[in-house]
Amino acid sequence: MRAVFLLPLVLAVCAASSIREKDLDWWETTIFYQIYPRSFADSNGDGIGDLNGITSKLEHIKDIGVEAIWLSPMFQSPMYDFGYDIADFYAVHDEYGTMEDFEALMKRAAELGIKVVLDLVPNHTSNESVWFQEALKGHEKYYNYFVWEDGVIDENGQRQPPNNWLSRFRGSAWEYREEVGKYYLHQFVIGQPDLNYRNPDVVEEMKNVIRFWLEKGVAGYRVDAVNYLFEVDKALFGGKYPDEPLSGKINEDAGSHASLDHIYTKDQNETYYMVYDWRDVLDEFKAKDGVSRVMMTEVYATIQNVVKYFGEGDRVGAQMPFNFDLITDVDASSSAADIKRAVDKFLTYKPVDKEANWIVGNHDNSRMATRYGPALVDGINMIVLLLPGVGVTYMGEEIGMVDGYVSWEDTVDPSGCITNDPINYWKSSRDPERTPFQWNDGLNAGFSTAEKPWLPVAEGYNTLNVEFQKAAEKSHLKVYQALAKLRQEKVFRYGRYESLALNEDIFAFRRWYNNKAYIIVVNMRDTDHVVDLTYFENVSGTVQVELRSVASPKNEGDKYDASALPVVAYEGLVLEVK
Numbered sequence: 002m003r004a005v006f007l008l009p010l011v012l013a014v015c016a017a018s019s020i021r022e023k024d025l026d027w028w029e030t031t032i033f034y035q036i037y038p039r040s041f042a043d044s045n046g047d048g049i050g051d052l053n054g055i056t057s058k059l060e061h062i063k064d065i066g067v068e069a070i071w072l073s074p075m076f077q078s079p080m081y082d083f084g085y086d087i088a089d090f091y092a093v094h095d096e097y098g099t100m101e102d103f104e105a106l107m108k109r110a111a112e113l114g115i116k117v118v119l120d121l122v123p124n125h126t127s128n129e130s131v132w133f134q135e136a137l138k139g140h141e142k143y144y145n146y147f148v149w150e151d152g153v154i155d156e157n158g159q160r161q162p163p164n165n166w167l168s169r170f171r172g173s174a175w176e177y178r179e180e181v182g183k184y185y186l187h188q189f190v191i192g193q194p195d196l197n198y199r200n201p202d203v204v205e206e207m208k209n210v211i212r213f214w215l216e217k218g219v220a221g222y223r224v225d226a227v228n229y230l231f232e233v234d235k236a237l238f239g240g241k242y243p244d245e246p247l248s249g250k251i252n253e254d255a256g257s258h259a260s261l262d263h264i265y266t267k268d269q270n271e272t273y274y275m276v277y278d279w280r281d282v283l284d285e286f287k288a289k290d291g292v293s294r295v296m297m298t299e300v301y302a303t304i305q306n307v308v309k310y311f312g313e314g315d316r317v318g319a320q321m322p323f324n325f326d327l328i329t330d331v332d333a334s335s336s337a338a339d340i341k342r343a344v345d346k347f348l349t350y351k352p353v354d355k356e357a358n359w360i361v362g363n364h365d366n367s368r369m370a371t372r373y374g375p376a377l378v379d380g381i382n383m384i385v386l387l388l389p390g391v392g393v394t395y396m397g398e399e400i401g402m403v404d405g406y407v408s409w410e411d412t413v414d415p416s417g418c419i420t421n422d423p424i425n426y427w428k429s430s431r432d433p434e435r436t437p438f439q440w441n442d443g444l445n446a447g448f449s450t451a452e453k454p455w456l457p458v459a460e461g462y463n464t465l466n467v468e469f470q471k472a473a474e475k476s477h478l479k480v481y482q483a484l485a486k487l488r489q490e491k492v493f494r495y496g497r498y499e500s501l502a503l504n505e506d507i508f509a510f511r512r513w514y515n516n517k518a519y520i521i522v523v524n525m526r527d528t529d530h531v532v533d534l535t536y537f538e539n540v541s542g543t544v545q546v547e548l549r550s551v552a553s554p555k556n557e558g559d560k561y562d563a564s565a566l567p568v569v570a571y572e573g574l575v576l577e578v579k
């Protein structure tokens with residue numbers, strides 16, 4: 002009786018571990034590297050990054066151990082929001098190159114084994130798009146692509162916007178157009194009219210956009226501002242869009258987006274089903290060639306809403322609903338316990354059979370090295386790249402780039418300009434995290450031969466550059482390369498995870514698989530400590546340094562007693578448990 006029950010059990014256990022190992026798809030084992038095309042590399046000396054610039058630098062991507070890039074928008078655009086206002090979803094922006102340049106980029110990337118993911122911006126177009134222009138001319142099909150509403154006449158006989166809805170940047174989300182005598186909705190800048198997702202033609206058009214670039218060989222999409230896709234159905238409110246309630250947040254003036262509670266303009270239920278439908282489009286392509294196309298959704302929302310993008314019931318959605326917790330929940334002032342809570346949050350809420358993903362920066366947020374402090378660059382990269390799940394890197398994080406200083410005169414980001422405040426603009430401007438990528442210590446940090454690049458180069462580029470860090474014995478880039486290599490080990494691909502705040506300052510986590518185990522230790526603060534790693538289960542004896550942050554006094558191969566590990570200020574360590 003007993004033997005009969007035991008045998009299938011043993012088989013089941015073996016099968017489970019080998020299936021798990023075979024199961025990982027290409028997107029689960031790579032790092033995704035975000036390129037902001039305007040700022041990466043300028044090939045023709047006009048001060049603006051371009052596609053040929055990217056193509057010429059793909060070897061750097063390969064060299065740091067990355068096998069997938071995602072490009073911020075490179076589609077035709079008047080650049081009111083630097084490419085997130087698309088005039089032609091089917092064409093390459095002229096300052097960035099031509100369709101042939103894009104094809105050459107794809108070809109070079111394929112040669113190097115790098116997958117290319119594009120940015121899909123479904124929520125809005127540019128007001129210079131053919132669709133919007135046709136709408137203004139009264140072309141009914143295109144008029145219905147957008148969200149129109151009558152104004153209201155106030156007591157002084159003045160025309161006012163339909164309701165109190167606000168733009169994400171600031172001010173009314175409605176703009177009047179004489180041509181049609183109505184207001185159109187723009188949840189972002191005036192130049193970004195929102196598309197109407199209650200119109201099946203719009204839904205179909207966007208699916209065609211998705212198919213168009215997939216046919217050119219792209220590996221998937223990062224999807225922009227997804228939770229703004231739908232507005233509430235106005236039929237439920239007598240045909241008029243209702244006002245949104247005040248958020249009650251103090252320090253938020255009347256024009257600021259955060260002054261309202263966005264119950265009618267964000268996170269509407271229909272959004273999730275639209276995302277699942279897009280996944281079906283990606284899977285049409287997988288059905289043809291067996292290669293998964295990936296979807297990463299950009300949504301800043303509660304964790305409960307973020308994880309809905311993974312899917313529901315038998316519907317599948319994004320493989321990577323972006324996890325912004327390490328951007329929004331923690332910074333340099335956080336304790337180790339705060340970090341632990343932020344890390345564990347996504348792992349706790351995501352469905353057990355889905356992957357986590359880790360992000361510490363992008364083109365919309367102050368850079369990781371600035372938010373956490375430059376001394377923590379290696380420690381944070383250790384966290385992002387060695388936690389269970391997919392690592393995402395914003396260009397420059399591998400060399401520790403910091404935010405650049407951009408004067409009010411040089412500020413071009415609409416989010417900064419719209420404040421109209423030469424003193425406090427920098428709090429809203431996203432230009433600092435978009436300054437040119439730093440290749441060497443030459444003119445414009447090697448980004449461009451132009452006299453003046455579109456944004457100024459950030460400070461520190463004499464050492465925070467690729468050339469210097471490749472030549473240096475110890476550098477952020479070298480640490481990053483070693484981390485990318487370590488990630489390939491089974492223990493980081495399949496291993497389990499446990500985290501601890503060893504004291505107020507030191508965050509640590511253990512990864513283990515079969516008989517191999519590592520502990521990653523990051524000191525978030527400027528204080529030295531001696532910590533006891535035997536608080537982790539199954540850890541005793543010695544630990545050996547596999548990798549250390551650049552300023553660490555330790556050397557690779559050094560051994561320490563696990564119960565008394567000295568850790569200096571801001572030190573980051575990857576230790577193998579012996």
Ligand code: GLC
Pocket residue numbers: 082085086122189225226299364365
């Ligand atoms: C996303 C983009 C941001 C852009 C906005 C509107 O949040 O990342 O850069 O301004 O969407 O498209």
Ligand code: CA
Pocket residue numbers: 043044045046047048049050051096
């Ligand atoms: Ca250029």
